[in-house]
Amino acid sequence: MIETLVSAQARMLRAKTAAREIALLSDDQKTRALEAIAAAILADSAVIVAANAEDLARGEASGLSLALRDRLRLDDARVAALASAVRDVADLPDPVGRVLDDRMLENGLHLQKVAVPFGVVGSIYEARPNVTVDIAALALRSGNAIVLRGGSAAEKTNSALVTTMRRALGAVGITPEAIQTIDEFGREGARELMHARGIVDVLVPRGSAELISTVVTESTVPVIETGAGVVHILLDASAPLEWAREIVVNAKVQRPSVCNSVETVLVHRDAAERLIAPVTAALQADGVVVHGDADVQKWGMNIVPATTEDWATEYLGLEIAMRVVDDLDAALAHIREFSTQHTESIITTDDSAAHRFLAEVDSAVVMVNASTRFTDGSEFGFGAEVGISTQKLHARGPMGLSELTSTKWLARGAGQVRA
């Protein structure tokens, strides 16, 4: 095949050229393109599942863990879910062309700030085939071309998915070069992507803290960091027992493997005796192992002694850390030291404590009396989620389609010159 002789850089340049065409597509054209992609994924289900079986066999032979193989596995039902997710993105409003500022200067120059596509979005992620389809759909919906670099364990699956999506674009008269994969170029390809400043406009890594840290450190392309969540809930002195118990249990147990699940519960000393026993008992009833400091051990049962390492741990499972703090200041200091600035919540009926927590906690999402699990693009009403940004530049918190756009100023004059 000629195709494999092409370099990663050549693929990225094709995406850059294609981006010019994609940026000018109308809302309708993008909707039709995504519907074509969804239909093609459904139609190609057998081919995709067969390619996936090759990856799974290779993974099993090379000792890939059962959990990772489960994340990688596709069957007809999961392929149908991929197609359905693309249809959901097709239905979202077009974020391109929104007028974000409009001003007429005294000299008659008419200025408009409009939302435009970035151009080329790059994504580096792990062996999750759903990310391949999700990110491609979100990029296209927002008028961008996409360069995909998935985990090598999913190479055959991704290749099949990309082939299907590219053919679907071609069939509706849109350049298939708008979707590129560079999986086959391995680590060197990923390195080229991270240094493709001037070709790739923004890079969105998705996956483990280690992967994201590598991309953030190495990339010269601007990165949107979608980071880890060492998420805190503070049970204030005034925290009602029912809210404390239900919110902590929901935030830990409802889906423990995701970044918005709670990892550390801080308990105000004045509420320790009242809250620790029932809250830890409720967690334990749902199978959660509680790591606690000496005070938590005093009021709770079956508490595993916590170490400093626990305060910095994103368990992503049925474990939780709990610590008693002397007051709100001590809680804020703990959060400053250990939070990854993703989401924190305070349970309180004290308005001044709530006010201080909202003002002083420097995280993407700061909550009062709610489960941290609400930090999510769908819950926020964005209709889809590109990821949850834990950086402060460009986007912070759950990112919707509009975060995959940049802006451009249009200035319309009639011969104006500067005095």
Next chain:
Amino acid sequence: MIETLVSAQARMLRAKTAAREIALLSDDQKTRALEAIAAAILADSAVIVAANAEDLARGEASGLSLALRDRLRLDDARVAALASAVRDVADLPDPVGRVLDDRMLENGLHLQKVAVPFGVVGSIYEARPNVTVDIAALALRSGNAIVLRGGSAAEKTNSALVTTMRRALGAVGITPEAIQTIDEFGREGARELMHARGIVDVLVPRGSAELISTVVTESTVPVIETGAGVVHILLDASAPLEWAREIVVNAKVQRPSVCNSVETVLVHRDAAERLIAPVTAALQADGVVVHGDADVQKWGMNIVPATTEDWATEYLGLEIAMRVVDDLDAALAHIREFSTQHTESIITTDDSAAHRFLAEVDSAVVMVNASTRFTDGSEFGFGAEVGISTQKLHARGPMGLSELTSTKWLARGAGQVRA
């Protein structure tokens, strides 16, 4: 002095601690702080000018060019201008606390997206004392602490300015640690600043293309690139002679040393005979050297033959490149190849050409029938300018105070958990 024993990193950590206090200041407190700084700069004029004289003497001894020494030089009038610029920033509306999104979810959770300070802003720039004061004032107005790294040629001047500004903060009861300089740590200090991810939230380099390129390539802290301007004007087939001549001359001559001045004029072949002679003559009458291709040489007088290098050159002086293009597509292709995506303008009375130019040119500011010199924060009505971003992440084009803020989601509930 103990002070010089402190590392650049320690200074940055002090800024990070101070940032918590600065972020919570009210509009009034920030206004008063900036007024105090302006007054202190005026009061300390003699000390600042004396420190500057030391830098100038050192610069002269080490062979610093006359032009650079002029940029570096402060006298009482220039110090007064610095103070006045701070007062202008003091008068700007507070960008912090604006509610940018407000939504009530069906479950009763109230979400608000509010503008918050970044935290710590870093700036790396050249030996221009006005940047020291400008960036510090803009950072404080937007609730941020600042870490300054100016050119070593201005070290004494910057040190005097920072001492004055810090003392002024202290005098109004605000922590002086919000303003830090790391000039004395030289290149190693700059390197530490570029790698201070987690301490410094955003880095805004200002200066030459080379300096900005170094920062963009080396920094792990998110950067806002304020880049070079290889700015184009396209004289379309329909361009009226008067507009073409006045806009090109204004865009080149009114202030040739800045990034929004025009560097290359493209002329539609159908207008070459009509426009090139009068436009080049007008430029030459103002002392501009015109570099042109064979077609320009044919229609103009005293044209210096242009090379490919000219198309990529930011002259920043009284020189200009001119090229004849066959049509709009050829013009767009030239701009794609050579533009730094800062500002481009088309002179035309043809609506469809104007429409295509606005849609297809991928630059921060795209104009029709106006001088590129309008790409400027003050002209746009922002009241002050942090710089002109040529990247697509976070900010694009002239940046006002609001571009020195990030956002935070506040979620107020009453016990909501996720189903």
